Amino acid sequence: MTRYTDVRRIATDHTTFSNDLFDVTPAGMHDPADTEHQRFVEIASRVLMCADPPVHTRIRSTFRTAFTPDAVERWRGAVLDATTTLLGEFEPGREIDIMPRLAADVPVAVIASILGVPRDVWGNFRSWSFAYASTFDPMVQGERRDEAIRTSLVLFDFLADLAEQRRAHPADDLISTIVQTxxxxxxLLSEAELIAQIALLLVAGNDTTTNLIGNGITLLLDNPEVRAEIAADPALLPKTIEEMLRIDPPLHLTFRLLTKDAIVGEQHLTAGTLVAPCIATANRDPRAFPDPGRFDIHRAENNKHLAFLHGIHFCVGAALARLEGQVVFEELLRHYPDFSAGSEPAVRRTRNAVARGWEKRPVRL
Structure with missing residues (x-):
């Protein structure tokens, strides 16, 4: 589904377009004879985004205090510290691949700090997060899927141990909050429900924000007049982040299952049909966005993009993603206002049909 009105309708009408579809989505593809696959499904199937009310309502209520504006603002210091620390490692004029460094390292440092993960395992979070995200991708099959599932189980086991520690010794972190709420x-959430939600927060707070940073840097490289404008006036950054999310959203596809016959556009669809709303094309629908291919940071105040979807499944961590984007780009432009494309070509990530990002994005600082 590619039209804006259809994608927004599908995201909003959860009674017709169900999220209770784990078994028919790529993440549900497994070998029932494989004990590792069975254990993965037992946990991953409890994830918030694969549930409808009342299950969805019950699970999401545990986040009611975690992502309020005041709670997110408390994390500004963590985002700023992670960003300035990483940027301080690079000299002006140096060429780096931004994807495995700034774009990946900042979100890992931020979400790990917020969750309360010990620093000595932060280095594993990038590969764990990518592996778990890959289980939701229809292109990941065969041995790649087996490996993604095995790595996801390592993540699940680590999070289960950490949650148990926080039950015994609560701290000022997000895992402690979720465990006790x-x-x-x-x-309280069951063990499987708890681990599924924490793993989802890791992926949503890591891989997608990495893509936002990489995609946004590319847009600024391709539009130097915009970069100069926001460097001169950082107050424009919130609107800039919204336009980055619209024109190149981190999440490309999502899935829904029809609970009854319906007409979408001019198409008659029957109950049981799996539909795949495409956020990237909806965000470039000319019926919703004039001149949709233009990177325009001065669009109307209400940039109604669907990067975080809509309705009851609107991304619970949207405020944190926006905060990270604003801090990262403000500090990047403050430290390296003249950054430019590197000598090596950028490489778009093509092995993932769900998440949009860059494999390589060389930049000269």
Whole structure:
């Protein structure tokens, strides 16, 4: 589904377009005879984004205090510290591949710090996160899927141990908050539910934000007049981040399952049909965005893009992603206002149909 109105409708109408579809999505592809696959499914199938109300409502209620504007603002210092520390490692004029360094390292440092993950394992989070995200990708099959599942189980086991530690010794971190927060029904999340949500926060707070940074840097390289404008006036950054999210969203595809016959556009679809709303094309629909291929940071105040989707499944960490983007680009432009494309060509990541990003993005600082 590529039209803006259709994608927004699908995201909003959860009674017709169900999220309770783990078994028919790529993440549900598994060998029932394989014990590792079975254990993966037992946990991954409990993830928030693969649930409808009332299950979705119950699980999401545990985040009701975690991502409020005040809570997110408390993390500004962590984002700024991670960004300035990494940028301080590079001399002006040096050429680096921004993807495995700034674009990947800042989100890992931020989400690991917020979750309360010990620093000595931060280096593993990038590969763990990518592996888990890969299980949701239809292009990941065969041995690649087996390896992604095995790596995801390493992540799940690590998070289970960490959650147990926080039950015994709570700290000022997000895992401690989720472990102790009761749902609106008055109960605590089960072990599988808890691990699934923490793993989702890791992926959503890591891989997608990495893509936002890499995609945004590319847009600024391709539009030097915009870069000069926001360097002169950082107050434009919030609108710039929204336009980055619109024109090159980190998440490309999502999935829904029809619960009843419906007409979408002019197409008659039957109950049980799996549909794939394409956020990237919806965000460039000329019926919703005039001159949609132009990177225009002065679009209307309400840039109604769907990068974070819409309705009850609107991204719970959207405020944190926006904060990270604003801090990273403000500090990048402050430290290296004349950064330019590197000598080697950039390489778009093509082995993942769900998440949009760059494999390599060389930059001269």
């Amino acid at each position: 009761r749902t609106d029904d008055g109960d």
